[in-house]
């Protein structure tokens with residue numbers, strides 16, 4: 494968000510609830526996302542992330558509550574919103590038999606965007622050399638990059654990415670982070686779901702942690718870690734581990750004793766916050 498401008502919410506979710514039989518997939522969620530903000534929604538399998546996203550996107554009808562996007566109700570599906578939001582589709586939703594270039598040009602045409610602009614997006618996601626390759630012959634990472642480009646080709650104000658780096662190797666994941674990290678530079682709002690703590694910590698201004706359909710916390714990664722008040726672990730070169738709430742004093746003592754070489758200091762992480770809140774080990 495530009496300094497000095499009043500804060501405007503791009504997304505306002507109030508009391509949003511969706512049940513399937515006895516299961517409350519999304520349970521009374523209230524959440525606001527500021528214009529230009531990059532928000533990460535973290536949670537284990539089945540936490541309700543996709544269901545929440547689909548209701549905000551206007552793809553799924555809530556049982557109760559409301560989602561307002563760019564000042565307009567998301568449900569019933571609002572045609573005025575469609576050109577202003579971008580939804581990353583899974584690669585399995587690609588049109589069959591098309592090349593990467595044909596795929597993104599088709600998306601562009603749906604929004605009245607010139608083909609040349611679609612080609613620019615292929616370049617931005619590093620797929621120029623694969624432009625003539627059929628989508629089913631692209632690697633997982635190339636397919637993910639193409640689906641992100643298709644979601645952005647009409648330059649939407651708000652973009653939703655559902656696990657954009659799922660099933661990628663660590664290198665491909667980090668390459669995609671470079672692309673994703675600049676997405677909100679020009680004031681675009683980004684909402685991304687992920688299983689990866691480090692991804693949320695690196696990319697998101699604020700992170701919402703979900704479990705059992707509820708948003709447990711929603712804050713900056715730094716504030717979440719601070720709120721944890723976790724002890725610091727100091728691992729010495731000989732393997733001894735010191736757990737302390739006064740790391741400065743411990744490190745000064747180790748320096749006095751000339752035992753500082755090879756020391757590793759571990760403070761709280763988002764993963765510790767997650768464990769504290771959900772009591773479950775996080776399996777990325």
Ligand SMILES: Nc1ncnc2c1ncn2[C@@H]1O[C@H](COP(=O)(O)OP(=O)(O)OP(=O)(O)O)[C@@H](O)[C@H]1O
Pocket residue numbers: 513516518536537538539540541542543544545
């Ligand atoms: N159409 C549906 N009918 C019945 N149950 C559903 C339906 N869609 C989702 N669910 C259930 O709702 C819960 C939330 O699912 P959702 O896909 O929103 O979770 P998620 O956090 O996105 O999970 P994942 O990380 O595995 O994608 C799950 O228990 C799921 O089985």
